[in-house]
Amino acid sequence: MPDSPTLSQQVCFALYSASRATTALYRAVLKELNLTYPQYLVMLVLWDGDGLEVRELGRELQLDSGTLSPLLKRLEHLGLVERSRLAEDERRVLVRLTPAGRGLQAKAVDVPGRIAAATGLDEEELIALRETLHRISATLQTTESETTS
Template identity: 65%
Template sequence: MTEAPRLDRQVCFALYSASRAATAVYRPVLEDLGLTYPQYLVMLVLWESEPRGVKELGDELGLDSGTLSPLLKRLEAMGLVERRRSGEDERRVVVHLTPTGRALSTRAGAIPQRLADAAGLSGEELEQLRTTLERLTQALHRAH
């Protein structure tokens, strides 16, 4: 007889729980910045390199336009980004940081360390975990 699956042995539940716990650690800092976690992810991508096309942002974050558009609209209303039509291709919308959005990166700089401190893992352990999770994500994307 096959044993019934147990919740405490499911990788999917461990990932779900870890994600929720990490987001909870970020929440107070993000609230101070006036950002939600998804908005923070958009800003991270733009702080790395901007301007970015809306499609490019969606591809990098794994978000469809129905999810990304309201995020960008809210960030624009907050004065952190501007959406503009591309000069080369009028069909393409490009997202630029405003000076306020750019300045916010300084205040957000300590956020990754906060997670590291809360996790109690060394930098090497966190890097190994991130690498493993990226490999898992890539494999699962290929599987479907």
């Protein structure tokens, strides 16, 4: 019988461990902005293109509405976004940044650099890592949809 693989040999655990450590670092850095990591991700998408429907935000962030709605409610409570129903179809909800939400972008500009510096990787290594992770995600999503259909 072949040797059983150890925890340290598992790619899944390396990804899990790195994700937890990264999220913990983001938590500490984002505390200064009064944002959680998921809220920060929502803000990143809106800073990139303000005025998105909840459905579009969910697609971009790969979150369902049950997860996204509480995030948006909290961001609205913080005065960073506003939600409004579209007149032509009240089932559709548009999310826009408030002036405070737009202003927060300037305070968050150093977040990526701080996180990058903490990794100990140089820019080239970070780019390669990001590209590899995107490729893994895309491949696994394709594989998942093929196995569930």
